[in-house]
Amino acid sequence: MRRRRRRWSRFGRQERPGSRAFPAGVEQFYAALDLGTNNCRLLVAHPTPHSFQVIDAFSRIIRLGEGLSRTGQLAAAAIERAIDALKVCALKLARRKNVRTRLIATEAARAATNSAEFLLRVKQETGLTLEVIDRETEAGLAAYGCAPLLDPGASGAILFDIGGGSSELVLLDKSNNVDRGPPVARMRAWTSLPMGVVSLAERHGGEAVSREVFETMVDEAVPLVAQFAQAAGAEGAKGIHLLGTSGTVTTIAGVHLELPRYDRKMVDGVWLCTKEVNAVVERLIATSYAERVAHPCIGAERADLVLAGCAIFEAIRRVFPCERLRVADRGLREGILVQLMRADGAWREPRLS
Numbered sequence: 001m002r003r004r005r006r007r008w009s010r011f012g013r014q015e016r017p018g019s020r021a022f023p024a025g026v027e028q029f030y031a032a033l034d035l036g037t038n039n040c041r042l043l044v045a046h047p048t049p050h051s052f053q054v055i056d057a058f059s060r061i062i063r064l065g066e067g068l069s070r071t072g073q074l075a076a077a078a079i080e081r082a083i084d085a086l087k088v089c090a091l092k093l094a095r096r097k098n099v100r101t102r103l104i105a106t107e108a109a110r111a112a113t114n115s116a117e118f119l120l121r122v123k124q125e126t127g128l129t130l131e132v133i134d135r136e137t138e139a140g141l142a143a144y145g146c147a148p149l150l151d152p153g154a155s156g157a158i159l160f161d162i163g164g165g166s167s168e169l170v171l172l173d174k175s176n177n178v179d180r181g182p183p184v185a186r187m188r189a190w191t192s193l194p195m196g197v198v199s200l201a202e203r204h205g206g207e208a209v210s211r212e213v214f215e216t217m218v219d220e221a222v223p224l225v226a227q228f229a230q231a232a233g234a235e236g237a238k239g240i241h242l243l244g245t246s247g248t249v250t251t252i253a254g255v256h257l258e259l260p261r262y263d264r265k266m267v268d269g270v271w272l273c274t275k276e277v278n279a280v281v282e283r284l285i286a287t288s289y290a291e292r293v294a295h296p297c298i299g300a301e302r303a304d305l306v307l308a309g310c311a312i313f314e315a316i317r318r319v320f321p322c323e324r325l326r327v328a329d330r331g332l333r334e335g336i337l338v339q340l341m342r343a344d345g346a347w348r349e350p351r352l353s
Helices: 076-094 107-111 115-126 135-149 197-204 211-232 247-257 274-286 289-294 306-319 332-343
Strands: 029-035 039-047 052-061 099-105 156-162 167-173 187-193 240-245 271-273 324-328
Touching (some): 029 332, 039 076, 039 332, 052 332, 076 115, 099 107, 099 332, 135 156, 156 247, 167 211, 187 211, 197 211, 211 306, 240 247, 247 271, 247 324, 274 306
Parallel strands (some): 156 240
Antiparallel strands (some): 029 039, 271 324
């Protein structure tokens, strides 16, 4: 019988779930990297008795998918931006020993015809081996990461992740605790819309967005969301709320709270009602590109994307007219960390001697 070879990387052990990554007594660290169409993000953490503590983080907007919808390829400048960001991540990972990692790439890497060449360059220049995940895995990781924010009194939630090149929708059942760790929510249904803030803004323009252009973007998204609602049997679902994770909803929350600068601690977990969301969206439609650039919770990196994100969000709200939205400044990376730690038994009850 052939023995499976365990996979190691320069920056830690990458192996199949179910086995402990390190010997007992050795301090364990876990790292999750998410290379998306718009952002490169890294979290490094270690388990705590009921969750985990982040000990290092990195986030940079890189726009890896810039121009991808037109050319089908990752642009040279976008590749350079991504590799520069990944070099920073590699240095952070190299500082620690005993790190179990999962390093993922999503829609831009899935869709680009030159993805293989890009991944090879990443490996050669940074030492990082990226795993291009499929859309179902992406939706599942978002569900893992956001489950702690599902209202325990609700029957479930519509989780949405508005990305740069695609947007994931998940119908979640009520969360439950399986051990001392973070709660787990079951996915009843999911879909991935072939639409994200970068691709939509490139088609319709992101700087000068009139009411008519905004409604055109919403109209493009509504049928895709409605198709999911019908297939999932979620039309007119009762007792559910929206649970949003993405730069779009965190920006909306930051604008609503009138933060002098973006503060994750103020945004993650905040509840917004329909009236509050409406007020922010109307305000953003009325602002100029220059005003969006100057806003401390938007800035130059999101100013041409935020209204495309609002249009996708508006389509979700029209199909699922829930009164309450919970905002999550968390998602794929946290989902990766939870899965890795749970596979290693980080929250199992200790055995009595």
